Amino acid sequence: MSEQPKTFPVSWEQLHRDAKALSWRLMNEGPFEGILAVTRGGLVPAAIIARELDIRLIDTVCIVSYSSDNKQGELKVLKDAPKESKGWLIVDDLVDTGKTARAVREMMPDAHFATLYAKPAGRDIVDSFITEVSQDTWIYFPWDLALQTVPPLVQGKYD
Numbered sequence: 001m002s003e004q005p006k007t008f009p010v011s012w013e014q015l016h017r018d019a020k021a022l023s024w025r026l027m028n029e030g031p032f033e034g035i036l037a038v039t040r041g042g043l044v045p046a047a048i049i050a051r052e053l054d055i056r057l058i059d060t061v062c063i064v065s066y067s068s069d070n071k072q073g074e075l076k077v078l079k080d081a082p083k084e085s086k087g088w089l090i091v092d093d094l095v096d097t098g099k100t101a102r103a104v105r106e107m108m109p110d111a112h113f114a115t116l117y118a119k120p121a122g123r124d125i126v127d128s129f130i131t132e133v134s135q136d137t138w139i140y141f142p143w144d145l146a147l148q149t150v151p152p153l154v155q156g157k158y159d
């Protein structure tokens, strides 16, 4: 990730709608044995998809890729994926460069990989996604956002 001049803020409602849309799409790809959520971003989408597809077996792969200043570093795997991947569904919030998805794919080669959002550099690594945004867009998830005031476009004319 270099400069990110564009932003794509996602509300809770939008995220829920997109996770349901992804669930509809995944209905044609299953049934699935279980869901592997890629932490942390995949946890909330995985919960919504698990509810829609009635999947009760949920596991995690715990990976740190980006630091708190949104810069990508070396991948750190804190917890591995399970050994069996046939019939499993991998869920993450997004694929950007594809580095995280590639690493998880190597651990789970036979699983179906789904994300809500995809950028061009990573879109071919996943099997299903809902919305594509440009590579120079930074996606903000609802758990990263807060309601706040914004100034109008024109201000101070009658001061």
Ligand SMILES: O=P(O)(O)OC[C@H]1O[C@H](OP(=O)(O)OP(=O)(O)O)[C@H](O)[C@@H]1O
Pocket (backbone or CB within 6 Å): 038, 039, 040, 041, 042, 063, 064, 065, 066, 067, 072, 092, 093, 094, 095, 096, 097, 098, 099, 100, 101, 122
């Ligand atoms: O395609 P890539 O360039 O590898 O980026 C995508 C990954 O980056 C984000 O995770 P992050 O490492 O920020 O951790 P988090 O899910 O805990 O927020 C996102 O949730 C994906 O997992």
Ligand SMILES: Nc1nc2[nH]cnc2c(=O)[nH]1
Pocket (backbone or CB within 6 Å): 001, 066, 094, 096, 097, 137, 138, 139, 140, 141
């Ligand atoms: N929140 C968020 N995390 C990311 N990790 C890699 N790309 C992104 C992005 O666009 N938004």
Ligand SMILES: [Mg+2]
Pocket (backbone or CB within 6 Å): 038, 039, 040, 041, 042, 092
């Ligand atoms: Mg993540």
